[in-house]
Amino acid sequence: MRRVVIWNVMTLDGYFEGTAPWDLSFHNLVWGEELEAFSLQQGEELSTLLFGRKTYEGMAAYWTKETGAIADMMNNSEKAVVSRTLKDVAWNNSRLLEGDVVEAVERLKREPGKDIFVFGSAELVDTLLKNRLVDEYRLGIAPVVLGAGNPLFKASGDQLVMKLLKTTPLKTGGVVLHYQPQYAA
Template identity: 65%
Template structure:
């Protein structure tokens, strides 16, 4: 079974996005050569990038026009979109996962291949975390307090325990924290 790995940047106060959609200005606080290299390093582990519809639309709009090593990786890798509303996916190597997200992603994890990675997609991640489908979180903690925005972790009915398995400090002041889900 493939693992489901989450990769996101998050502020000290828990936001992965600012007060408006795609407000990612805080990324500049941690982005640099180290994080760019780490992103490409992770890319070698990715079998499928999984997005919710809104994140897919934003990522496709950006990366399909971008150039460089990260853009090459994003454009060439297999992608899947968990959606109830999208009728077609036009970004290179993208397929739609229709129906209930948890069921579709459970089936995706059962396929042969490298790990499934999720970027952004906090609402989808909430569904997948509640269904017990998330195996690992990789979070780059940015030394920024936004004071509001879209939280990475939504309210849960019960506590979710995680085990720290790695830390990676960055020269920018950010820290990549890696956790397995479960006790």
């Protein structure tokens, strides 16, 4: 069975986005040669990118205009999209997942191939975590306290312990953390 791996960059105070949609300027604080190499390595590990609608639309708008190795990875990878409102998806190699989100992702995990990666998509990730569908969580920590924004982890009232698998400090002052969720029995 394929694994679901989450990749997000967040601030020290827990935001994955500033106060405005797509305010990701703090990503520049961690971006550099090391994170670029890490991004390309992740591209080798995946066969499907999984997105919620908002992230899919934003990523498609951005990456279809970009060039380079990461743009090639993003544009050429298979993409699966979870949405209640989209009727079709036009970005190269994209498909809509139909039906219940949890059931659709469970079916996706059973398909042959390498890992499924989720970039961004905080609402989708929240659903996946609550339903024990996340196998690994990778966080890039930007060395900044933003003070306000959209929190990466949504308030749920439930505790989820994460087992640290690996840490990688970056020359930019950021850190990449690899965690495995420890779902309660």
